[in-house]
Amino acid sequence: MRHLLSTHDLSRADAIRILDTAEEMSAVNDREVKKLPALRGRTVVNLFFEDSTRTRISFEAAAKRLSADVINFAAKGSSVSKGESLKDTAQTLEAIGADAVVIRHPASGAAQRLATTDWISAAVVNAGDGTHEHPTQALLDAFTLRRHWAKLAGTPSGGTDLAGAKVTIVGDVLHSRVARSNVWLLTTLGAQVTLVAPPTLLPIGVEHWPCTVAYDFDEAIDAKPDAIMMLRVQAERMNASYFPSTGEYSRRWGLGDERFARLAELGLADTVILHPGPMVRGLEISSTAADSARSQVLRQVANGVSVRMAVLYLLLSSGLYAQDATAAHAKESAS
Amino acid sequence: MRRIVLSAGDIDRALTRIAHEILEANKGPEGLVLLGIPRRGYPLAVRLAAKLAAADPAVDPERIVGQLDITMFRDDLARQPTRPPARTVLPAGGIDDRVVVLVDDVLFSGRTIRAALDAIVDLGRPRSVRLAVLVDRGHRELPIRADHVGKNLPTSRAEKVRVRLAEVDAGAGFAEDLVAIESLPAQEEAR
Amino acid sequence: MTEPTRFLLSGASLYGERTADILVADGRIAEVGTGLDASGASVVDADGLVALPGLVDVHTHLREPGREDAETVETGTRAAALGGYTAVHAMANSNPVADTAGVVEQVQTLGRRAGWAEVRPVGAVTVGLAGEQLAELGAMADSAAAVRMFSDDGICVHDPVLMRRALEYVKAFDGVVAQHAQEPRLTAGAQMNEGIVSAVLGLPGWPAVAEESIIARDVLLAAHVGSRLHVCHVSTAGSVEIIRWAKARGIDVTAEVTPHHLWLTDELARTYNPVYKVNPPLRTDDDVQALRAALADGTIDVVGTDHAPHPSEHKECEWAQAAMGMTGLETALSVVQHTMVESGLMTWRDVARTMSEVPARIGRVADQGRPIAAGEPAHLTLVDPAARWTVDPAVQATKGRNSPFAGRELPGRVVATFYAGHPTVLDGALNTPHPAAESAGAR
Incomplete structure (x- = not known):
């Protein structure tokens, strides 16, 4: 793995390797000294063309806990807003000596452009590109779910996947990079994914995705999901006629108090609620649901740091040699 | 070419001797913690703990053994293929003010032990740290020495020391423990 | 230096259908046939090449x-x-x-x-x-x-x-x-x-x-x-x-x-x-x-x-x-x-x-797209259908480097282009612009 650009092309083995490594990272986060020397002397640039304090500080904490030097490059108000191209910015970072670039960008494919051009040689981590993908968000969601179910089963989560789990993703799938990354990753890990959304907020072509699609949230709840992932809905979509009003959206596709209560009526004691944040309370999710014991929102945030540590570690700890199991084995025996 | 230098019986006797040395050096089991370094240091630590318990009934082997992963502390991370880290597990009492005995299978350059000392610093402050290894094959690159050695094995750098332990290697066809020296084919050595 | 105005395209395959010589003189196709007289004409060997308008x-x-x-x-x-x-x-x-x-x-x-x-x-x-x-x-x-x-x-x-x-x-x-x-x-x-x-x-x-x-x-x-x-x-x-x-x-x-x-x-x-x-x-x-x-x-x-x-x-x-x-x-x-x-x-x-x-x-372009026949304006293209070449935008004549075919191997190569009787392309490379261009420039 040279870069992490999407979950679409992530193999099951690589996904599990990231999740297992994140488990070890998570143990470090519980220690008094929350720091490892693994990336000492390496430079990680957080290149953010969109404001996203949450994602940025998560990556920053992850890099710092691995002892990397962190440079935060917020493109707003910089030379970029004066018309500097992505290419020039990338080449600047190359000249500075960046070993990894964590990029958040409003254009779909921006991370892949960085990774596949000769503008920069650093490892590229996609921290959200347009409406394409947000792979570390999906990984932290998978990590959170895996832990939850391992805990219920009383088994260690290491090495396990999400086989058989039913995950329902609700909201603006069309514009959601989180939904895309989760559909690919969760299904790669064996989960059954159902998308619930107004037909206007599903992409043409969604019927080719490895999941089922439904328009009725209540029916989806009656199908007894193990997890419900709510997506953020931007109220301004209303102005482009994606739905008639926020009130109607909330009634049909929001996780309001009644639907939340229905989970208990159905005896779904262990069904959890996820949200990538930031939440719009009252639109897609009620405060009762968001603040309930089912909500994994804060665990998602904490797990985000562990998952991002794992990704940075796996991408950066091997700088010179490609992945080669034979070489690893030979070295180990010689020690 | 492979030459077996320690049999299962040799290994067991060596561990028995090391266990007694540890007790003697520590004047009893008081405050002892054994931290095995993955992969083969950990099963050795478990075996040593059992031998300590056999020698002194006051020892609860479950409570003195831990595992110390040093992957993230290596000085050659960037030069190697990526290694997923292993788990670090400390005994319930932690390591503060304890006598930590690091346990590994082979002592070679000393770099692994250097990394282990760094890792320990981030976990607590032991009273002292000692080192027990099954084999010392020489060729140190750092000022590090072992306190307890199962066997000193003079080797050339071109040779490989293979340790096989039932706990780790049974799946690969090694039901019996052994330590062997492998030399590379002559032409390869000449390169 | 006056440029030649008579060309004999010998042995071209007209529309890929039949082989013939094409005699070009003073901007027009003078004759199409076999065994045409090459005297006074520059000969372009069109053997194996397809002639198109x-x-x-x-x-x-x-x-x-x-x-x-x-x-x-x-x-x-x-x-x-x-x-x-x-x-x-x-x-x-x-x-x-x-x-x-x-x-x-x-x-x-x-x-x-x-x-x-x-x-x-x-x-x-x-x-x-x-x-x-x-x-x-x-x-x-x-x-x-x-x-x-x-x-x-x-x-x-x-x-x-x-x-x-x-x-x-x-x-x-x-x-x-x-x-x-x-x-x-x-x-x-x-x-x-x-x-x-x-x-x-x-x-x-x-x-x-x-x-x-x-x-x-x-x-x-x-x-x-x-x-x-x-x-x-x-x-x-x-x-x-x-x-x-x-x-x-x-x-x-x-x-x-x-x-x-x-x-x-x-x-x-x-x-x-x-x-x-x-x-x-x-x-x-x-x-x-x-x-x-x-x-x-x-x-x-x-x-x-x-x-x-x-x-x-x-x-x-x-x-x-x-x-x-x-x-x-x-x-x-x-x-x-x-x-x-x-x-x-x-x-x-x-x-x-x-x-x-x-x-x-x-486009109502009166004297283009005409038959390859005597008396017609000599707008002709000779293409070698057997040639293979790899697209490299850096060596193209257009300023644009945005060819989606960059790096692909393509069949067929334009060997010669005759524009109003003048070869703008010869041997697969640019030759000279039509001599009338200069007078147009002087206007």
């Missing part, structure tokens, strides 16, 4: 005036000559827009001065391509450029009333409206074909219906007012069906397809490399197959390159920020050979029809 492109962006950093008439027509073209229609979306007699005459003059191919300016349908008010179509038709094709290409004439009036008005001087069929509201912010791939890539989709609905409306308008409609760069299977239906009804509609839509699909967008970003977008393989069949059966009349050079900075960026368009003049014939001839769908005679004869008729 000089190619005519109905859809070229030469960028001058205004974007000379992207292309000039000089560089664009050099590229045309290398691609086997003897005439190109220069689209109106220059800066200033070619919406007055002055601008179209300027473009025509630039073409004459360059001397690599005939440049036929296309006039804008609406002032400034703004889609609000008809440009002075009559003035452009009556100008020295004698414009017959009008197009807002790049932008759709989406106002149905304006489109109706334009179709009606050009009847007065036998003009044609070439429509860029793209419903603007359905394609606001669109980045690529809407379908399976856009869903995965998270790029705003460009539905086929945005093209098809405009074509359907326009053929009905053309029928209603009894005018001539040309549909630029048809890209979907649905569009083909509508045009087939319109032709069956006797509606006077012609249609064009680009070389890239005959080959490439939206799968290439998975690279996020904007060299594959184009308007209309690359579609699916089903569309590609439908377009090939339509070109073969005559539903689609012509191949137009939509040659659209861009400076590199407009492509070395994120997909969404990138300009739309691909270069095509120097690869068109090879791509058509690969997709249509080598696939068995068309003969070289069909290539002559779709890349020279019918394009000339649509």
Whole structure:
């Protein structure tokens, strides 16, 4: 793995390797000294063309806990807003000596452009590109779910996947990079994914995705999901006629108090609620649901740091040699 | 070419001797913690703990053994293929003010032990740290020495020391423990 | 130094059908036959080469005036000559827009001065391509450029009333409206074909219906007012069906397809490399197959390159920020050979029809696209169908580096291009511009 650009092309083995490594990272986060020397002397640039304090500080904490030097490059108000191209910015970072670039960008494919051009040689981590993908968000969601179910089963989560789990993703799938990354990753890990959304907020072509699609949230709840992932809905979509009003959206596709209560009526004691944040309370999710014991929102945030540590570690700890199991084995025996 | 230098019986006797040395050096089991370094240091630590318990009934082997992963502390991370880290597990009492005995299978350059000392610093402050290894094959690159050695094995750098332990290697066809020296084919050595 | 004016093209395969010599003298084909007398003529060995009438492109962006950093008439027509073209229609979306007699005459003059191919300016349908008010179509038709094709290409004439009036008005001087069929509201912010791939890539989709609905409306308008409609760069299977239906009804509609839509699909967008970003977008393989069949059966009349050079900075960026368009003049014939001839769908005679004869008729270019026969103007292209070459944008004549075929091996190489009896290309390389260019420059 040279870069992490999407979950679409992530193999099951690589996904599990990231999740297992994140488990070890998570143990470090519980220690008094929350720091490892693994990336000492390496430079990680957080290149953010969109404001996203949450994602940025998560990556920053992850890099710092691995002892990397962190440079935060917020493109707003910089030379970029004066018309500097992505290419020039990338080449600047190359000249500075960046070993990894964590990029958040409003254009779909921006991370892949960085990774596949000769503008920069650093490892590229996609921290959200347009409406394409947000792979570390999906990984932290998978990590959170895996832990939850391992805990219920009383088994260690290491090495396990999400086989058989039913995950329902609700909201603006069309514009959601989180939904895309989760559909690919969760299904790669064996989960059954159902998308619930107004037909206007599903992409043409969604019927080719490895999941089922439904328009009725209540029916989806009656199908007894193990997890419900709510997506953020931007109220301004209303102005482009994606739905008639926020009130109607909330009634049909929001996780309001009644639907939340229905989970208990159905005896779904262990069904959890996820949200990538930031939440719009009252639109897609009620405060009762968001603040309930089912909500994994804060665990998602904490797990985000562990998952991002794992990704940075796996991408950066091997700088010179490609992945080669034979070489690893030979070295180990010689020690 | 492979030459077996320690049999299962040799290994067991060596561990028995090391266990007694540890007790003697520590004047009893008081405050002892054994931290095995993955992969083969950990099963050795478990075996040593059992031998300590056999020698002194006051020892609860479950409570003195831990595992110390040093992957993230290596000085050659960037030069190697990526290694997923292993788990670090400390005994319930932690390591503060304890006598930590690091346990590994082979002592070679000393770099692994250097990394282990760094890792320990981030976990607590032991009273002292000692080192027990099954084999010392020489060729140190750092000022590090072992306190307890199962066997000193003079080797050339071109040779490989293979340790096989039932706990780790049974799946690969090694039901019996052994330590062997492998030399590379002559032409390869000449390169 | 006077350049030779007599050439004997010996042993050429006319339309890939029969072998003959072609004697060119003083700008015309003097004789076609076997064993012609070479005395006083420069001999071009055409053994194994297919002779076609000089190619005519109905859809070229030469960028001058205004974007000379992207292309000039000089560089664009050099590229045309290398691609086997003897005439190109220069689209109106220059800066200033070619919406007055002055601008179209300027473009025509630039073409004459360059001397690599005939440049036929296309006039804008609406002032400034703004889609609000008809440009002075009559003035452009009556100008020295004698414009017959009008197009807002790049932008759709989406106002149905304006489109109706334009179709009606050009009847007065036998003009044609070439429509860029793209419903603007359905394609606001669109980045690529809407379908399976856009869903995965998270790029705003460009539905086929945005093209098809405009074509359907326009053929009905053309029928209603009894005018001539040309549909630029048809890209979907649905569009083909509508045009087939319109032709069956006797509606006077012609249609064009680009070389890239005959080959490439939206799968290439998975690279996020904007060299594959184009308007209309690359579609699916089903569309590609439908377009090939339509070109073969005559539903689609012509191949137009939509040659659209861009400076590199407009492509070395994120997909969404990138300009739309691909270069095509120097690869068109090879791509058509690969997709249509080598696939068995068309003969070289069909290539002559779709890349020279019918394009000339649509644009009312009087002495282009003529038969290869004695007495006809000597606009000729010799192509070696057995050659193989790899596309390298860096060595092309166009300024644009945005070829979607970069790195691909293509069949067929233009060995010589004769423009009005003068070899603009010889031995596969640029020769000299037509000697008349100098006098044009002196005007």
